[in-house]
Amino acid sequence: MPSDSSGRDAILDTSTKLFSQQGYNGVSIRDIAQACGMTNAALYYHFKNKEELFLAMLQRDHEQTLASLREAANGPGDLREDLKQLVAQYAAITCERRQSFQTLWRDLRNVENVRGHKLFGEMQHELMRPLVERLTQGQADGEINPGEVRLYARLLYGMIIALTYEGKPDKPRKVPAHEVEVAVDVFLKGVELQQR
Numbered sequence: 693m694p695s696d697s698s699g700r701d702a703i704l705d706t707s708t709k710l711f712s713q714q715g716y717n718g719v720s721i722r723d724i725a726q727a728c729g730m731t732n733a734a735l736y737y738h739f740k741n742k743e744e745l746f747l748a749m750l751q752r753d754h755e756q757t758l759a760s761l762r763e764a765a766n767g768p769g770d771l772r773e774d775l776k777q778l779v780a781q782y783a784a785i786t787c788e789r790r791q792s793f794q795t796l797w798r799d800l801r802n803v804e805n806v807r808g809h810k811l812f813g814e815m816q817h818e819l820m821r822p823l824v825e826r827l828t829q830g831q832a833d834g835e836i837n838p839g840e841v842r843l844y845a846r847l848l849y850g851m852i853i854a855l856t857y858e859g860k861p862d863k864p865r866k867v868p869a870h871e872v873e874v875a876v877d878v879f880l881k882g883v884e885l886q887q888r
Contacts, residue, residue: 699730699734699738700738700748702728703724703728703730703735703738703739703745704745704748704749704752706724706727706728707719707724707745707746707749708749708753709727710723710724710727711746711749711799715798715799716742716746716799717799719742720742721735721736721741721742721745724742724745746799747811750811750815751811754815754818754819757785757819758818758819758821758822760781760785761778761781761782761785761819761822762822763781764777764778764780764781764822765777765778765822765823765825765826771826771829771830771833771835771836771880772876772880774826775826775848775876775879775880776872776873776876778822778823778826779848779851779852779855779872779875779876780867780869780872782823782849782852783852783855783856783867783872784866784867786852786853786856787856787865787866787867820842820845820846820849823845823848823849824841824842824845827841827844827845827848827883828841835884836880836883836884837883837884839883844883847879847882848875848879851875851878851879852875855867855871855872855875
């Protein structure tokens with residue numbers, strides 16, 4: 693029998709696929725257990741109920757997303773290059789997982805649980821953190837104008853979203869490097885300290 697953590701990971705992997713394809717209401721514990729090749733009781737060993745499983749899946753996905761964004765933010769130290777890496781990573785994640793993000797966020801409304809709503813709020817806040825941290829560092833280093841870093845981050849994030857909505861919604865898009873560069877250049881022209 694697999695270890696507790698590998699069994700839990702297998703359940704989370706399978707439930708991610710099923711929830712993404714069929715939605716929260718379209719998947720039962722039995723469906724997940726069968727897809728994992730286990731009994732309902734074995735699945736309940738790892739998760740108290742479907743809601744807890746769904747929240748654990750969202751939490752794990754969110755942690756993986758944040759880890760990849762933090763890695764992109766820890767580039768060579770040059771603000772322009774770090775932002776290009778960050779914008780490219782945000783865009784790639786958004787493009788690759790747009791459909792599953794939309795389904796999962798929509799389905800979070802089915803979770804009647806304080807923890808679920810708190811988790812959603814935390815995820816929204818934390819998703820911006822790598823941008824906020826890198827822009828805060830740029831401000832501390834005198835590379836960008838003093839101002840509201842959170843607003844700067846939201847504006848840059850809006851540009852990232854705009855980059856990802858080109859083309860057909862049912863076809864994944866890869867944002868070209870030159871578009872990432874243009875977005876970063878336009879953003880920095882608005883917030884960089886001007887040499888007098």
